Amino acid sequence: MKIVAFSDIHGKYGKVIEFLKNNQVDLVILTGDITHFGPPELAGEILNEIASFDVPVLAIPGNCDPAELYxxxxxxxxxxxxxxxxxxxxxxxCGFGGSNPTPFKTPLEFDEVEIYENAKKALEEVKDSKVTLFVTHAPPVDTKVDVLPSGDHVGSISIRKIIEESQPTINVCGHIHESIATDKIGETEVINPGMTAGGYACMINIDDSNEDDIKVESKIIEI
Structure with missing residues (x-):
């Protein structure tokens, strides 16, 4: 299965459409900030246009998406x-959108307790799967994927704790546009492909032809 994940579209999805016109994938994942503070109905328009390529689309909201977007x-x-x-x-x-609290009081922020309880519950539902993808908008704290240009780490404590405890195969996230990187937390690959408008996405290839030896490869790609 070939999966492409796009992060932080912020209403500008031309690169997503162009990529899907020229590349065949089995699944599209959007890791939040589908709009830039709305309007809510724009999300439906964007998602429907992406889904028009006859490929399943999974999505979560970001902190810059209004709550009404659900x-x-x-x-x-x-x-x-x-x-x-x-x-x-x-x-x-499984997924969890929005972010941990920011200084900007954006529309969709959650306290760390709420993030932990709800994101952990979602991940528990798929814990017996041979491959688990944990899709979050906020990155885990203290990694290569949550660093501001100032050097401050602003990711979620709870997302990191869940990854440490549950060890999903991959955590694909976003939120911090400047922190385009991959990292590891234990055996979990953590990927932030950055803002889609910047020309990057995440590609995940899963070869399950041998159920006893499933191979998973992930990388950041230019689009």
Missing amino acids: GNMDNSNAINIHGRSVTINNVGI
Whole structure:
């Protein structure tokens, strides 16, 4: 299965459409900030256009998406995995959107307790899958993927704790546009492909032809 993940579209999804016109994938994941502070109905329009390529689309909201966006996601042709899980071809996928608190009081922020309880519950639902993808908007704290230009680490304590405890195969995140990187927390690969408009995405290839030896490869790609 070939999966492409896009982060932080902020309403500008031309590169996503161009990529899908020229590349065949089995699944598209959007890791939040689908809009730039709305309007909520724009999310539905974006998700439906991406889904028009006849490929499943999974999405979570980001901290810059308004709370009202939930309904527009659920009414679109995409699958909203915020606090939810799905299983596709032995791959368990769950998500949690928004972010831990920021100084900017953006529309969709959660305290760390709420993040831990709800994101952990979603991941528990797919813990028996042979491959688990943990899709979050906020990156885990104290990694290469949550660093501001100032050097400050601003990721989520709870996302990191969940990864340390549950060890999903991959955590694909976003939120910090400047922190395009990959890292490891134990056996978990952590990937922040940065803002899609910057020309990057995450590609995940899962070879399950041998169920006893499933191979997972992930990388940041230019688009």
